[in-house]
Structures are given as C-alpha cells and as structure tokens.
Amino acid sequence: MNLLDLIPAGLKYVSGTSGGEWAGPCPWCAGTDRFRVWPDHPSGATGGRFLCRGCGRQGDGIQFLRDMDGLSYPEACKRMGTTPKATGTTRTLKPASWEPKAATLPVEAWVARAGQFVNRCAAALAAGGPGLEYARSRGLTAKTCAALRIGWNPSDLYEDRAAWGLPEEINLKTGKPRRVWLSAGLVIPTLRGGQVVAIKIRRSAWTPEDQFPKYAAVSGGGKLPMVLAPDKGKPCVVVESELDAILAAQEARDAVSCAALGTAKGKPDATAHTLFMAAPVVLVALDFDEAGAGGWPWWREHYASAKRWPPSSGKDVGDLMTKPGMVREWILAGLPQADATGLSWLPGAPDIDHPDFDCWWAAFDLRDLAQHHGLRVVIAGGRLRLVYPANPHPDLVSYADNLFADALPFLEQHMGELPTQEAQHG
Numbered sequence: 001m002n003l004l005d006l007i008p009a010g011l012k013y014v015s016g017t018s019g020g021e022w023a024g025p026c027p028w029c030a031g032t033d034r035f036r037v038w039p040d041h042p043s044g045a046t047g048g049r050f051l052c053r054g055c056g057r058q059g060d061g062i063q064f065l066r067d068m069d070g071l072s073y074p075e076a077c078k079r080m081g082t083t084p085k086a087t088g089t090t091r092t093l094k095p096a097s098w099e100p101k102a103a104t105l106p107v108e109a110w111v112a113r114a115g116q117f118v119n120r121c122a123a124a125l126a127a128g129g130p131g132l133e134y135a136r137s138r139g140l141t142a143k144t145c146a147a148l149r150i151g152w153n154p155s156d157l158y159e160d161r162a163a164w165g166l167p168e169e170i171n172l173k174t175g176k177p178r179r180v181w182l183s184a185g186l187v188i189p190t191l192r193g194g195q196v197v198a199i200k201i202r203r204s205a206w207t208p209e210d211q212f213p214k215y216a217a218v219s220g221g222g223k224l225p226m227v228l229a230p231d232k233g234k235p236c237v238v239v240e241s242e243l244d245a246i247l248a249a250q251e252a253r254d255a256v257s258c259a260a261l262g263t264a265k266g267k268p269d270a271t272a273h274t275l276f277m278a279a280p281v282v283l284v285a286l287d288f289d290e291a292g293a294g295g296w297p298w299w300r301e302h303y304a305s306a307k308r309w310p311p312s313s314g315k316d317v318g319d320l321m322t323k324p325g326m327v328r329e330w331i332l333a334g335l336p337q338a339d340a341t342g343l344s345w346l347p348g349a350p351d352i353d354h355p356d357f358d359c360w361w362a363a364f365d366l367r368d369l370a371q372h373h374g375l376r377v378v379i380a381g382g383r384l385r386l387v388y389p390a391n392p393h394p395d396l397v398s399y400a401d402n403l404f405a406d407a408l409p410f411l412e413q414h415m416g417e418l419p420t421q422e423a424q425h426g
Helices: 061-069 073-080 108-126 130-137 142-148 242-252 270-278 290-302 326-333 357-373 394-413
Strands: 012-015 021-024 035-038 049-052 058-060 151-153 157-160 179-182 185-192 195-203 215-217 226-228 236-239 257-260 282-284 306-308 376-380 383-387
Touching: 049 290, 058 061, 061 073, 108 130, 108 142, 108 151, 108 185, 108 195, 130 142, 130 151, 130 185, 142 242, 185 242, 226 242, 226 270, 236 242, 236 270, 242 257, 242 326, 257 270, 282 290, 290 306, 326 376, 326 383, 357 376, 357 394, 383 394
Parallel strands: 236 257, 236 282, 282 306
Antiparallel strands: 012 021, 021 035, 035 049, 049 058, 151 185, 157 179, 185 195, 195 215, 226 257, 376 383
C-alpha cells in the first residue's frame, strides 16, 4: 500500500522526479495544485512521501494516516502493513524545547563605523540619481528611505577590519588579511534604539550566475531580526527579507508590526518573541516556495496565533507592489474582520423591474462566492478591486471576474459602503 491508495481521487502524474511525482488538491488546506506525492520515493519511506507547499504538511504514509485519520503510530503502521519500529510503552514525542535568545549586538566601534557609512549612503540616495531610481523601482518611497536611513553605495569598498572594531583574520587561500566588504548597491540597515546594528546590501552587480549572494551582510553586524512599527498587542507580519518587511511596514504600519527573519528557517529573538506572544494574529508570510512551506510548521507549533499567509500572488511581498494598494489589502485581509468580504452591507433584493436588478444579483452571488473562497471587494488605489486568496484556481478567477464585472455598475453606485483602505506610503 502506498499514498496513492490512501488519498482520494484527484491527483495527476506530473513528472518522473524521485520515482514519480503526483500533484493535486491538498486534503487539509484545499490548495488546488500545491500538494505533491511521491509514492515510490527513493528514500524508502513507508508508502512514499507527501508535501503540501501551501500549508507545509509533510511526511510518509504513516504520518499521513496519523494526521488525516487521527490514528496512533501503531494503528497507522498496522494499516500500512508494516511493523512499528518502537517497542514497549507508546510515548508521545514532544518537539524539542525552544527558548528565544537575546539579540547579539555588534561592538561599539562597529556601530560607530556603520553609522558613518549608512549616513553617507543615505545622503547619496537622497540626492537622487541611480540609487533613488532603484529604490523606487523596488516600491520604496523617498520618505520611507529617509525614515529608515536606506542608502546607496555606488561602488565596492574594502576597509580594514580594525576600523570596524573587528579582530584581524587571515584569508587562508591568499595569506592576506581579510577586509570588510561593502558591496555596491542598496544599503539596508537594521536599527535598534536609533543605532545601526546590522547592514545588508542588495548588490547592484548581482546576477543569477554570481558565486556571491544577492544580499551581502556586512561582517561583524548583529544577529537579530529587523522589527518595524513594534507595538505590543498589535497584529504581526513575519517575512524572510528585510526589504519585504520594509515594504509591508510602508503600506500598513498603522495596522501591523513587521519582522524580517532573514531566511525561512530564521527564529525570533526575545524582543520579537514578546511581540508575537502578545499579537492577536501572527501572519506568517514566508516566501511562497518549498522552503517557505517547510518553515511554516515551526510557527504553527510555537505560536497559537500563527496563521499561514503567503502573498496573494507571486513569491513574496515585492511581487505585490505592481498593483497600488495590494500589499495593504493582502495584509488587512488576513486580520480578524467583521466584514471579511466587503459586501455584508448589501441591501435587500430590489423589485424585478428595478434597473439595478441584474447588477444586484451579481453582487449577491459574488458575496456568496467570497464567503466560501476567501475573496474580498475593496477600494484600493482609488479603484474597486476584487482581492483573491493566495494562488486561486483559474476556474474560480474566471467565474469571480465575470460576476465582479456584472456587479460593477451597482457597486460603483455604492462605493461609500465598501471598505476604503488606501496605501499608506512613507
């Protein structure tokens, strides 16, 4: 018996990867195409392997039965026709304990030197030219850049480690002292108490073939998440990159706190942990890829208020910036709301000979569809928009778009009733 025997019909063969890969709807999160099954996985896992790239569920056939049917480990093994590995008294395994740690901050000399470098780069960006143009191309406003001291370094610099308060290191390949590399590109500082405690630079010369990373961290910087607009008791958004946290805060800092963990496997420090524990909801918006899905289970286990909330389209927050207001709407759609659809205000049905009759029924049908599939009608960027959940099925998009078009004349007459949440730039 393998996983294909356990899962309802609906999976389709998609490739020969790892002994054969099948795809289809997730039994848990109802995602339409992010669930993957490898019934003959080369690992030899019992029944094969499964993974949902949406909700993060994964495991072998035994784990599937335990998660789906609530079976114990021995019961799941019996169902799969295999002998339990454990003997004696059955124990419930608990996840390894985790305690948040205080942030690791740099030495004073590093903070002083970093402040000088950041201020110089911030002035270069504010003066205009390629730095400001690049920042705007990534969705950043001049006001945001000034507030967070984001800057532009026009050329690569290599400085003595001693000037940054760092001990000497020898490059074993060259036999020469290592230097502090300050790459050309967009300079993104992390601030604590108004001081620069870490720096990442989005390299302007990076290409996919580059042996060095797209984001270069300046040596000696602190090990801590970037936290923006912190306020205890406020909803939180968790992302991977600092640039994504900045964009989210730029658009919705009045509604949420934003934290960047650096990677899908990043963990909060004690300061961020305090915010997350007090938050009514923690929107876990790790990148919409396999690594992001794999990082989600940790958040589900450690924060009761955690909610998987990938971007509504694309891979990350930056992909939403092409449409004005969409970052804010995506965030607000994840928060507890009295009117999740934006259409609860709809009045009673008009008389059949009323000129609005057809438009009203289209709006009524759209509201039903929105309630069942997580859609929302809003005013964003000064226009009426239909907001979808993450990666909706093409059939849902087609049907909802048609209803929205039919209902639009009626909705435009009642724009005062719709949620108006414009982008909060700066």
